[in-house]
Amino acid sequence: MSDNSLSGYNYLMTPLYLAAAVIFMFAFPVIATDEAQTLQDNPRREKYVKAQKLMKEKNKLPEACGLFVDLAKDNQFPLSDLAFIRARQTCGPSSEKTNDYDYKSYQGKPWLWPLALEVAFAEKEMSKDYGALADIYFEKSKLAQLLNEKVDFTEKAISFAKKAKKPSKEIFPLTQRLYNLAPRKKPNAPRAEWLDVATDFRRARDFKKALAQYEKILKNPKSNLDDKYRSYLGIKATRKLMEDKPKFLKASDDLVKFCATQSRPPHKKATRDKFMKRYFDALIAESRATWTEGNVKKAIRTLEKTEKEFKGKLSINEVYWLRGRIEEEKKNYEQALSWLEKAELECNDCVLKEKILWNAAWSSFKLKRYADAISRFEHVFQASENPFAKPKFKFWKGKSYQASDDSGNANRVFEELTREDPIGYYGFLAHRELGKEIPQATKYISGFSQADALEIKDTFSITDSGKYAYWLISVGEEEAAGVYLDHIFDILKQSREFLSTESHLLDFFSAYAHSNNFLKMFSQMAKLPNDMRNKILTSAPGMVFPQPFNEVVDAAAKRFGVKAELIYAIMRQESSFNPNARSPADAFGLMQLVPRMAKSAAENLDVKYKNDTDLYDPKINIILGANYLNTLWKRYSGQFVLVSASYNASEKAIRSWIDTRYFDDPLIFIEDVPYEETQNYIKLVLRNYIYYSALNSTDGGLKFPDWALANLSDFRSKEGRPRKPAVQAPKK
Structure with a gap:
């Protein structure tokens, strides 16, 4: 998969990487690069894994404690810092073996901090140390991924801070954090925050209170027009979440009427201009909603009204595009193409340009004007800046050739697609058109076990930071491995050499895959440039099609x-x-x-x-x-x-x-x-x-x-x- 030589490995010598290396040297023990022992035979790994198994049985905690203490004192064990936390967890706070343990010392190591907090929480809960529990819950709220957990932990931090009788100046920041996270929790919120409160009730699925709060804003004479506009939008969104279609459609109509009123005199020009665009958007949204509900006549009336109201004032390419789509649905392809050509004339680098060009090509295809369709599909292919849409345009260009009995060009296009979109929907369809089998895929991490981790000899794992990550994986500390990999990636991604070298990235992402941190892997891949992301997907598709659980x-x-x-x-x-x-x-x-x-x-x-x-x-x-x-x-x-x-x-x-x-x-x-x-x-x-x-x-x-x-x-x-x-x- 990767080049094991050091050629092209220049990013290791960049100032950024060298700075990172200094950080890593102090973050964990340096691993000897000549370490040749396999993990299957490595006594330190065996000892750690054995201790993990023992700690699951209450009567064997003392034995686990002894093993973790030995590993924590072993300067040759890469995970000695982690072993010390596990020693504290199994030995207990009263043991002399971990007297010098301080959970706060791990705050600078984000991959160890969650476990350190977990161990500290168990100890402080047992000793009823309310002040420490307040601090721990505050830290847990910062680590939590889910908003409801952040809110819950912050509330508990406040509760324990009060039990510990902490001074109000220490409780105040916790309270402010709670109100920022969940404005609905704030008693007597000022009028400026009413909209935040309403939106928070909606997020918490307390729809009744959300609607009441939005209505409160609408009825208050001191509410400004922007807040009222957002309240109408909020009511519409709430009705949609409630799956109440009649009231959702009414909310859409109310929004249209409100925007229409504000877009006309006696309001000032700045207000009229702002609400004119909002009025247009509300009408478009209403026409699409009524069309979706099957009321095509009403949708067309709304679009006719929108054209009459805004022609010459705003670009109405979206009106014409929707008219074209409606006619296409009715199988009136000539009329559809006519509307779409009007939309194209109205579109001067508009947001809908690609969709307009596509629908025009699509109507030509349905009219069996295949030469025109081929030309139009090629035009939208060249005009598109969306790499994910291009295979669609190319595929239907191939189908147009096929329909016009030009099998040579059709097969040429399909062959290109099998290479350009090898694991995509259109690439698979191209295989179908050619009568070819889809190649058997390779499970990227097939047969991988924890004991194989340090056997992987790639450009990432031979670095100290890479070995540390694979040690975490080898002993099953997957959560710590995921956080650790994110920590390294956030530093290394600043290096252009690192981001532009496919083998290095593949090796790095393989560590995510091996540790079952797929979401983190997808998240980091999304940050890559399109061309490099596509190379990764093509080189190791099995890695991004995992089968967890x-x-x-x-x-x-x-x-x-x-x-x-x-x-x-x-x-x-x-x-x-x-x-x-x-x-x-x-x-x-x-x-x-x-x-x-x-x-x-x-x-x-x-x-x-x-x-x-x-x-x-x-x-x-x-x-x-x-x-x-x-x-x-x-x-x-x-x-x-x-x-x-x-x-x-x-x-x-x-x-x-x-x-x-x-x-x-x-x-x-x-x-x-x-x-x-x-x-x-x-x-x-x-x-x-x-x-x-x-x-x-x-x-x-x-x-x-x-x-x-x-x-x-x-x-x-x-x-x-x-x-x-x-x-x-x-x-x-």
């Missing part, structure tokens, strides 16, 4: 008759394997479950589910998510496109799309899904599923799963229900 996933797959590859495909797209993920729409955990649905399912499945935060537990989340997938699988008779779409959008919307947008070709149907988020979701979940299937394949290459696209026509009816069972996925 495999025991829970396998058990859920068997229990509910859902393929494990589908569970992983959904999980990767929903949360990037972050158990603590929470969406703006209030979906929770690995598989992003909505509390209302999860609670109902938990009761039927006898799953211990008490409150929303239980959905952060992988065991609960995966079981409920797999059950939901099973429900969708049965509802849509195993039709993959509809199952994945329904995980992201409502059943009503999907039935509408099938009846109005399916015209024999499933690939065209996917492109025609009007929700951009759902359209991309279907593509990515299918891509994920195919790749996980390739990873788990034992038969070499993988044929494109045509069954996943088959029989969509079975679902076309007035009711949107299947007339007969659709094709089923092959059993394992």
Whole structure:
């Protein structure tokens, strides 16, 4: 995978890296570079792992204590600092063996600080040291990832500070932190903070209080126009979260009326100009909402009103673009193209330029004007600055060649796509068009075990910092490893040489993968330049398609008759394997479950589910998510496109799309899904599923799963229900 020689390793000699090396030298014991012993035989590793096992049994804590103390005193043991914390944890605060232990001394080592706090918390709770508990909860609140945890820990810090009778000057900063985190907690908040309070109630899903607070702002004569505008937006957002469509549409209409009033005299010109754009945006949003609800006539009336109101005042390219999309949905492709050409004329480097060009090319394709479509697809390909969109334009250019019986050019384009988008949706479709198998994928960390960690000889692990990271991984200290890797990456990423060397980055990210810190890995990858990120994905795709929580996933797959590859495909797209993920729409955990649905399912499945935060537990989340997938699988008779779409959008919307947008070709149907988020979701979940299937394949290459696209026509009816069972996925 990497070049083991030192050629091209110049970033190690940069001033930044040398400065980092000095930090690392003092952060932990230097590891001898000539260390040749394997971890399987390394007595220090064996001793640490043995101590870890012993500490899980209460009657064997003294034995674990002795082992950790020995390791803490061993200057040749790279993790002696960590061993000392574990020694304190197992020996207890009364032991003379750890008398010189001070948990605060680890504050400068972020990878050890959480464990040091955990050990200190257990001790101070036992001794009822309220002052220390206040300090510890404050530190825990700073480390917490979830806002509700930050709030909870801060409240506990305040409570213990009061029990310890700390002076008010020490309690005041804690109280201010609480009010900053959760404005709703502030008694008698001043009028300037009412909007923050309302928004916080909405975030906490206390919708009744949120709406009351927004109304309070609207009714107060001293509220300024901006706060009233944001209150109307807040009410609309709250109604959407409440899934109250009639009141959501009313809230949209109220927002339009408010903006319209403020955009006219007697308001000053500055106010009118500001609200004119807000009025335009509100009308556009309302037209899209009514169109989504199936009220096309009202949507068109709103767009006609918007054109009349704003023509000559603002660019109305979005009005024309929406008119084109509506006509396209009605299969009036000539009219659609006419509207889209008007949109293009109105668009002078506008935000929608790529979408306008794409939809114009798409209408030409549907009109079977393939020469024009080829030209238009090429135009949008060249105009686009989005590397993730370019494969789509190229694929449909190839399909246009194919439809015009130019198989030579079609196959040339598809061959290019298999190289340029090897693990993407369109790259897989290109394999399908060429009749080629998708190559068997390699599990990047297949067979890796903790004992193999220091056997990896790559450009990162041969450094002292790399060896320290792999020692953490080798003994199963994965949480510390993840924080430590972030700590190093934040320093090294300032070096251009480091960020521009593929092998070095691959080696670094492999450490994240080996320690199961996938979310951190994805987060750091997202910070890379596009070209380097694509190189990483192409060089080591298996690394970014992990299969964590495999025991829970396998058990859920068997229990509910859902393929494990589908569970992983959904999980990767929903949360990037972050158990603590929470969406703006209030979906929770690995598989992003909505509390209302999860609670109902938990009761039927006898799953211990008490409150929303239980959905952060992988065991609960995966079981409920797999059950939901099973429900969708049965509802849509195993039709993959509809199952994945329904995980992201409502059943009503999907039935509408099938009846109005399916015209024999499933690939065209996917492109025609009007929700951009759902359209991309279907593509990515299918891509994920195919790749996980390739990873788990034992038969070499993988044929494109045509069954996943088959029989969509079975679902076309007035009711949107299947007339007969659709094709089923092959059993394992």
